[in-house]
Amino acid sequence: MGSSPASGNQDRSEGDSRPRHALSGDVTGAATQVDSPATPVKSVAARAVQLYKSYGSGDTAVTALDHVNVEFAAHEFTAIMGPSGSGKSTLMHTMAGLDSATSGDAIIGETNLSGMGDKQITALRRDRLGFIFQSFNLVPTLTAAENITLPSDIAGKSVDKQWFEEVTTRLGLSKRLSHRPAELSGGQQQRVACARALVSRPDIIFGDEPTGNLDSNSSAEVLSILRTAVDHDGQTVVIVTHDPRAASYADRVIFLADGRIVDELREPTTEKILAKMSSIEG
Numbered sequence: 524m525g526s527s528p529a530s531g532n533q534d535r536s537e538g539d540s541r542p543r544h545a546l547s548g549d550v551t552g553a554a555t556q557v558d559s560p561a562t563p564v565k566s567v568a569a570r571a572v573q574l575y576k577s578y579g580s581g582d583t584a585v586t587a588l589d590h591v592n593v594e595f596a597a598h599e600f601t602a603i604m605g606p607s608g609s610g611k612s613t614l615m616h617t618m619a620g621l622d623s624a625t626s627g628d629a630i631i632g633e634t635n636l637s638g639m640g641d642k643q644i645t646a647l648r649r650d651r652l653g654f655i656f657q658s659f660n661l662v663p664t665l666t667a668a669e670n671i672t673l674p675s676d677i678a679g680k681s682v683d684k685q686w687f688e689e690v691t692t693r694l695g696l697s698k699r700l701s702h703r704p705a706e707l708s709g710g711q712q713q714r715v716a717c718a719r720a721l722v723s724r725p726d727i728i729f730g731d732e733p734t735g736n737l738d739s740n741s742s743a744e745v746l747s748i749l750r751t752a753v754d755h756d757g758q759t760v761v762i763v764t765h766d767p768r769a770a771s772y773a774d775r776v777i778f779l780a781d782g783r784i785v786d787e788l789r790e791p792t793t794e795k796i797l798a799k800m801s802s803i804e805g
């Protein structure tokens with residue numbers, strides 16, 4: 524890993540032959556979807572319906588999400604961007620069951636999180652979602668291998684050994700599995716967190732600024748891991764990021780401002796993202 528920094532869409536040449544969506548039956552986007560009657564309908568991994576979140580009350584109330592409607596397609600990589608305070612983290616956290624909405628629906632697959640109790644949401648997060656946080660969130664007393672299998676261990680699910688080996692080899696962790704987080708670099712720790720998210724084959728991986736604490740090489744590695752998971756394994760990935768270069772790895776970027784989705788880009792490049800950001804920020 525790491526010898527050839529991975530690249531986002533801006534570096535994908537016309538002749539780029541990497542499989543974009545390896546699972547048959549999945550389509551890449553609206554442009555390919557419209558004309559062909561043979562194109563299957565894109566399935567939705569998660570959606571927000573009139574999702575509303577406010578903090579505080581009275582004069583000090585803040586609207587973090589203002590009746591957001593959005594779908595996250597299965598087997599796609601989506602990046603959420605927007606100015607500071609626009610509601611990115613709130614959207615991701617309510618979709619991922621880390622925070623509850625004031626009203627509206629956050630739906631994972633066919634499961635509506637709104638109205639679910641804490642225990643059910645905890646189980647859903649554990650069984651069906653993967654998380655990658657800016658601060659890695661590894662357990663310091665456990666080895667890399669133990670951290671990777673922890674969610675499955677807690678859920679009482681057996682880990683597919685072959686898949687564990689494939690993921691850890693692909694992520695360049697084979698020789699680091701007995702190390703504790705303090706013995707690993709930041710980039711290695713985040714690769715452990717990626718392996719932890721991937722190994723249980725969750726319905727969706729949510730990343731909250733997953734490259735926020737990484738240098739550019741490690742960022743490129745992590746983004747390339749996520750890109751490969753989507754292209755090669757049909758994983759669904761949704762990240763929040765401030766970094767246009769990170770967002771350029773996505774299939775689609777949605778832009779938030781003042782708690783609303785104000786724009787989106789498909790096949791984004793860093794340049795196109797920067798242009799949208801500056802028009803949104805005025």
Ligand SMILES: Nc1ncnc2c1ncn2[C@@H]1O[C@H](COP(=O)(O)OP(=O)(O)OP(=O)(O)O)[C@@H](O)[C@H]1O
Nearest residue numbers: 578585586587605606607608609610611612613614
């Ligand atoms: N716990 C909270 N209590 C009160 N207000 C909050 C809380 N969390 C978020 N907010 C407010 O909700 C709005 C959206 O916040 P959010 O963190 O979702 O934005 P963001 O786009 O992720 O911002 P950043 O890019 O700075 O992380 C902001 O106005 C913020 O101040």
